[in-house]
Amino acid sequence: MPRLCVNIDHVATVRQARRTYEPDPVFAATEAEAGGADGITVHLREDRRHIQDADLPRIKAVVRTRLNLEMAATDEMVAIALGLMPELAMFVPERRQEVTTEGGLDVASQVERIAAAVARLKSGGIPVSAFIDADERQIDAAARAGFDFCEIHTGPFAHAHHDHGAAHPATAAELAKVADGVARVRSLGMKANAGHALNYGNVGAIAAIGGVEELHIGHAIVSRAVFVGLRTAVAEMKRAMSTA
Numbered sequence: 001m002p003r004l005c006v007n008i009d010h011v012a013t014v015r016q017a018r019r020t021y022e023p024d025p026v027f028a029a030t031e032a033e034a035g036g037a038d039g040i041t042v043h044l045r046e047d048r049r050h051i052q053d054a055d056l057p058r059i060k061a062v063v064r065t066r067l068n069l070e071m072a073a074t075d076e077m078v079a080i081a082l083g084l085m086p087e088l089a090m091f092v093p094e095r096r097q098e099v100t101t102e103g104g105l106d107v108a109s110q111v112e113r114i115a116a117a118v119a120r121l122k123s124g125g126i127p128v129s130a131f132i133d134a135d136e137r138q139i140d141a142a143a144r145a146g147f148d149f150c151e152i153h154t155g156p157f158a159h160a161h162h163d164h165g166a167a168h169p170a171t172a173a174e175l176a177k178v179a180d181g182v183a184r185v186r187s188l189g190m191k192a193n194a195g196h197a198l199n200y201g202n203v204g205a206i207a208a209i210g211g212v213e214e215l216h217i218g219h220a221i222v223s224r225a226v227f228v229g230l231r232t233a234v235a236e237m238k239r240a241m242s243t244a
Contacts, residue, residue, distance in 0.1 A: 001207060001241055001242055001244070002193075002194075002207055002212045002213060002214055002215050002241065003038035003039060003213065003214045003215070004036070004037055004038050004039075004214070004215055004217065004234070004237060004238055004241060005037065005038060005039035005040065005041050005066075005068055005193075005195075005214050005215065005216045005217075006032040006037040006039070006040060006041065006217065006218065006221055006234055006237075007040075007041040007042070007043070007070075007195075007216055007217065007218025007219075007221075008025045008028040008029055008032060008040060008041070008042060008059075008218065008222070009025075009041075009042060009043050009050045009051055009218055010050065010218060010219055010222040010223075011023050011024075011025045011028040011222060012025045012042075012050035012051045012052070012055065013049070013050040015050075016049065016050055016052075025042070025051065025055055025059060026055065026058045026059055026062055028230060029059050029062055029063055030062050031229075031230040031231050031234075032221075032230055032231075032234050033063070033064055033065055034231050035230060035231035035232065035233065035234030035235045035238075036234055036235050036238050037065060037234050038065055038066070038214070039063075039065045039066040039067070039068055039087070039088075039214065040059065040063050040065065040066070040067050040068070041067075041068040041069075041070060041216050041218065042055070042056070042059060042067070042068075042069060042070065043069075043070035043071070043092065044056065044069065044070070044071055044077065044080065045072075045094060046072055046074070046076075046077075046094055053080070056069075056080070056084050057084065060084055060085075060086070066086075066087035066088065067084075067086040067087055067088075068086060068087065068088040068089075068090060068129075068216065069081055069084060069086040069088070069089050069090070070090045070092050070131070071089060071090070071091065071092065072091070072092065072093075072094045073091040073105075073113070073114055073117045074117075075117075078117050078120050078121060081121060081124075081126060082120070082121065082124045082126070085124075085125070085126065086126065087126075087127070088126070088127050088128075088129055088149065089121050089126050089127070089128050089129070090128070090129040090130070090131055090149075090151060091105055091114065091117070091118075091128065091129070091130050091131065092105060092131040093105045093106065093131075103133060103153065103155070104130075104131055104132035104133035104135070104138060104153040105130055105131055105132050105138075106138070107130055107132060107138050107141040107142050107145055108137050108138055108140075108141035111141050111144055111145050114130075114145045115144070115145040115146055118145050118146045118147060119146060122146065122148075127148040127149065128146075128147055128148055128149070129147060129148065129149035129150065129151050129193060130142045130145070130147045130149070130150050130151070131150075131151045131153060131195075131196075132150055132151070132152065132153060133152075133153045133156075133181075134152050134153065134156075134177040134178050134180065134181030134182075135181070136184060139181060139184045139185055139188065140184075140188070142185075142188075142190065143188040143189065143190060147190055148190060148191065149190055149191045149192070149193055149213070150181075150185045150190050150191075150192060150193070151192075151193040151194060151195055151214075151216060152178050152181045152182055152185070152192060152193070152194045152195075153195075153196050154178055154194050154195060154196050154197060154198055154206055155196040155197045156174045156177070157171065157174035157175050157177070157178055157202070157205075157206070158196065158197030158198055158199070158202050159197065160173075160174045161174075161201070161202040161205075162202075166202070166205070175205055175206075178194060178206065178209065179209045182194065182209055182210075182211050182212055183211065186211050191213050192211055192212055192213060193212065193213050193214040193215070193216060194206050194209070194212050194214075194215055194216075195214075195215055195216030195217060196216075197219075198215060198217045198220065199217075199220035200220060200224070200236065200237060200240045201240075203215065203217070203237065203240050203241055203244075204240060204241065204243045204244040205244070207241040207242075207244040208244035215241065217237060220237070221233045221234060221237055224236065224237075
């Protein structure tokens with residue numbers, strides 16, 4: 001079964017709605033691990049809409065599994081990552097007007113610039129991942145840029161699952177794209193993760209894909225935690241993954 005890396009950004013989203021000190025994402029990290037999380041993910045966005053710079057060292061200090069830092073491929077973020085030393089750094093695309101990440105990083109159109117940022121992180125001892133669509137051109141470009149991991153964007157599959165159901169041909173087609181993407185990543189010597197819009201109803205199909213190292217899930221778990229608490233929500237997600 002893949003490992004479960006829990007994204008705690010939206011705990012900070014609730015905090016930032018009041019610009020106060022609670023709920024504390026540091027406590028969320030410890031509660032997620034207590035529920036069985038195999039890793040913690042945070043995204044330090046350039047607009048600082050949820051996780052703040054001051055959160056990072058505090059979260060790093062309490063995480064006992066592994067910390068994944070999502071970030072834009074900018075000089076500022078690379079410097080922050082090198083100071084923090086997470087167990088994994090992941091480059092994601094960012095647009096100020098988006099509600100959340102809407103698609104994979106376009107590595108193919110900027111291989112040289114991305115490769116330079118990857119090299120800086122790797123020279124500092126940090127493995128690097130790319131959040132990309134299940135697209136051969138992008139996966140091949142990620143390999144050329146020197147990435148260690150690719151996280152395949154599962155949003156199109158998740159939306160098809162929600163709109164049409166698990167048995168619909170459109171859902172099956174999107175699931176096949178994810179599986180093919182994972183296979184392509186591995187064939188090029190990189191490791192494969194997956195994530196985006198996964199929830200308790202659709203996660204089993206992705207968890208069943210051979211070769212997926214980690215699933216990165218946040219919104220569904222934090223949403224469930226409103227009703228049952230974070231420890232239970234994480235444990236329930238791991239059970240949903242295990243049904244695969």
